[in-house]
Amino acid sequence: MKVLERVDVSAPPEVIWNYVGDPASYLHFISGITRWEVQGDQQSGLGARYRMLMRVRSAEIGGLIEVVEYAELADLAWSSVTGLDQRGRWRLRERPDGLTRVELALAYGVAGSGLAGWLSERIAAPTIRGHLRRSLQQLKRLAEHDQLRDLAAQRRENRSPAT
Amino acid sequence: MSTIETETGLNVSAPSRPSGAKAKTKAKAKTKTKAKATKTKPTRRSTPPPKAALALPLLKALAREVSRRIPVANLDDRDPDYIRASLPRAWLLSSLWFRGEVRGLGNIPESGPVLLVGNHSGGNLTPDTIVFTLAFSTYFGVERAFYQLAHNLVMSAPGLGFLRKFGTVAASSENAKRALDSGAVLLVYPGGDHEVHRPIWEANRIDFGGRKGFIRQALAHDVPIVPVVSIGGQETSLFLSRGSGLAKLLGLDRSLRLKVLPISLALPWGINVGDFLGHIPLPSKITIETLAPINLRQEFGDDPDVDEIYSHITRLMQETLDALAGERRFPVIG
Structure with a gap:
């Protein structure tokens, strides 16, 4: 089952990527995450591994994941190594109106779990969708706040030589 | 093999009948004694046997069957792939029916037994x-290897063989040792059948029945104890009595090592005696809290007093259970 949510952010990809490209910070803005730890020496980038858990109703679900795609300012995808089968993806696309469209997708399931698996994936979907939606709203708030702060700092800099 | 429930709360295996020549001699001796008794007390024959005595041979046969069916514990029976494929089913049951909530799993040490x-x-x-x-x-x-000790009746019940794939093994000191030696996490319920069938008005009471075998196991293997306190399970049915007297009257304590014959009001049976066929549990909210690990030798010294540890652990668990009970507004609803 795949759940996808998107949001338009009034900030350039560079500002958003500060959060998206650093999975170590996910604990601070991804909703439902109860654990997100770096596993191994590599902190980020292609091949970095993390142990993550997300609360979905009665259980914390997740496992060991690995970053399998890392295109700076554009795409970051991960895939599960152990635990629940999952594949997640961030996608950042700049729009002509100065906004950046951010997509967060999560495909999940348990291979070989039959009808119960099919049913549980659908019952879990609203909870997971809610987590993704809240995560994107948090990201939008953080990125737009940073953008406003940067713009304000720039305005102050521009004003100061004239005074 | 039959099982004996020790005061430790862990069942230990013991031969149910002597074998070979010894058995024959014992059997002969028994027959002789019986014959003697019949000769000296002829009046006993004329009195009709009580109902409980009539049920005894049947129970003994059942006990033999149960003993025969208890699988020999093999840790390799645990099947991680099977568990993984079963997780969605367990999640559906836990999330939708019991609205399960488990806290503090981070208290369990990341590795080791x-x-x-x-x-x-x-x-x-x-x-x-x-x-x-x-x-x-x-x-x-x-x-991560995870085993649970269960009563022999559970292990020998038809249709429950799948529990072995989940890591459930018959409750015995030997099996506990084997699991801990392998570096696994082992879940034990010292209260066993005594606690699990307590009446509803004792629902929020920790009652291990004085069984302290788990402490000796932890000391012997030098492993930390992590208390796990749950609430809500005893509200899944209206448990009325352990039926200890009834179990004794029917001789279940001797034939099946069963000290209880629980009586409850449960779906779909109404009055449910023994709960051998199970029941439909009420959808009670179950909350579980995992407490911080207790390193026995660090906290109680090199030669710790088992009774002191027992009262410490049960007090700690009781306090947690009281706090969990305080959070609950209504029975079943939670």
């Missing part, structure tokens, strides 16, 4: 075990 000690609730269905096993397996991953 650990003895989880829980209070047991919910009759023979033990919903708290389902909720906890799911939470443990998703939190640590099915790769």
